[in-house]
Amino acid sequence: MSTAYDDIKTRLQGSMVALVTPMHPDGTVDYKRLADLIDWQIEQGTHCLVAVGTTGESATLSMQEHSDVIRFFVQHVKGRVPVIAGTGANNTVEAIKLTQEAADAGADCALLVAPYYNKPPQEGLYQHYKAIAEAVDIPQMLYNVPGRTVVDISQETVERLADIDNIIAIKDATGSLARGEQLIKAVGDRMLVLSGDDNTALELMKVGAKGNISVTANIAPKAMSETFAAALRGDYEAAHAAHDVIKHLHHDLFIDSSPMPTKYALYKMGKIDKGIRLPLVWLAEEHYATIDNALVQAKIIE
Incomplete structure (x- = not known):
């Protein structure tokens, strides 16, 4: 059955980067470097850009900065690829406000992380997502990452939410191929299932996932776009x-x-300045050699 959201579903596929938010050493957002990163990602073949996801340090941007960065993404991308805006929160009213502002800015889809810390039951998760979907007319993507949120959106809850027209996708960052495959079998005819785990993404594609929202694509966008x-x-x-x-x-x-190691890697590559927000800190020097060697092995630096 066709819906008004079929077109965006065909565009939200392939290699999608959860882009870092570049910052100056004082922690303020570096919009010049952000523009350069966006252009580089698109030139390298990345299919979609995610603004202010976990890798974009959404937890430490103010609500105003959050909306400002999303608006900047949309204005700078100019429709070249879809922009997915991270608008999740553990406060439903706040998530609605961020999602509405992303919709007003022209984002193509909202990415809504499961409400963290307050550990809602499955009915609370269902009502949270239902309220956002009903309040804001924008395509929406569930984001299940229990390793960070300490709450797990059950398959039963996803199946219920798949009946809501503008909930069109789920980013499954459980890292479980078995769970991902079950999810695809259960809801794959109604919503996109995307991987949020670089380690298992390619294997999940083999059983029906449509793409990967990636950390690694920050560093190796061409190889990741070619892969997916x-x-x-x-x-x-x-x-x-x-x-x-x-x-x-x-x-x-x-x-x-x-994104501490990712920001160090991008700094080493000359792509960003040395800025990150507390309580995260700059990568410890003891890890530099690991990342340096990884970049050499990946043929990113010599």
């Missing part, structure tokens, strides 16, 4: 050939709290 473009067309030989060169990054970029 090949996977979308079913050419897994080409997908693995592109992926094998950079797959170690999926581990190395998590040697400490994300």
Whole structure:
């Protein structure tokens, strides 16, 4: 059955980068570097950009900064690729406000992380997402990352939410192939299932996932776009050939709290300045060699 959201579903596929938010050393947002990163990602073939996700330090941007960064993404991208705006919160009213502002800015889709810290029951999760979907007319994507939120959106709850027209996708960052496959079988005919785990994303594509929202794509956008473009067309030989060169990054970029290693890597590559928001700190020097060697192995630096 066709819906008003079929077109955006066809565009929210492939390699999607959860882009870092570049900052000056004093912690203020570096919009010049952000513009450069956006252009570089698109030039390298990234299919979609995610603004102010976890990797974009959404937890430490103010609400005003949050909306300002999303608006900047939309204005700078100018429709070249879809923009997915991170607008989740553990306060439903706040999530509605952020989602409405993203819709007003022209974002293509809202990414809504499961409400963290207050540990709602499944009925609370359902009502939270239902309230946002009813309040704001924008395509919406669930985001299940229990390793960070300490709450898990159950398959039963996802199935209930899949009946809401503008809830069109889920980012599954559980890292469980078994769970991902079950999810695809249960709701894959009604919503997109996207991976949020670089380590398992390619394998999840083999059983029906439509793309990957990635940390690694910050560092290796061309290899990741080639990997997931090949996977979308079913050419897994080409997908693995592109992926094998950079797959170690999926581990190395998590040697400490994300996005600390990713920001160091981008700094080493000359892409951003040395800025990050407390309570995260700049990557400890003891980890520099690991990231440096990972970048050399991936043929990103010499």
